[in-house]
Amino acid sequence: MKAHLHQLRAKGAFITADVLRGMKPITGLLSLHERKDYRLGRVVRTARLVDANVPGDVDLVPELMDAQVLGIRDNRLTIAGYERLDNQDFAQSWQIELG
Numbered sequence: 702m703k704a705h706l707h708q709l710r711a712k713g714a715f716i717t718a719d720v721l722r723g724m725k726p727i728t729g730l731l732s733l734h735e736r737k738d739y740r741l742g743r744v745v746r747t748a749r750l751v752d753a754n755v756p757g758d759v760d761l762v763p764e765l766m767d768a769q770v771l772g773i774r775d776n777r778l779t780i781a782g783y784e785r786l787d788n789q790d791f792a793q794s795w796q797i798e799l800g
Contacts, residue, residue: 733748
């Protein structure tokens with residue numbers, strides 16, 4: 702489904718509300734599914750935002766692992782989990798507007 706996404710953290714640190722207001726959302730196709738994480742040796746639920754204009758699944762942001770939907774209201778939702786950057790895991794939350 703088409704979604705407009707704001708990442709609420711940068712390498713695990715919160716992004717302030719003032720900075721968030723100045724950021725443009727990243728638009729793509731949102732999906733939520735489970736897959737095997739061989740590094741962890743278990744199944745993880747992942748959220749992805751991929752580019753709708755490119756063939757294949759090209760991620761626009763790092764996938765969100767152990768993704769949990771924290772809340773849904775109207776056409777907005779918040780998903781939290783962690784992202785893996787350069788073999789390090791960082792807390793991450795996404796604020797998403799659908800449509």
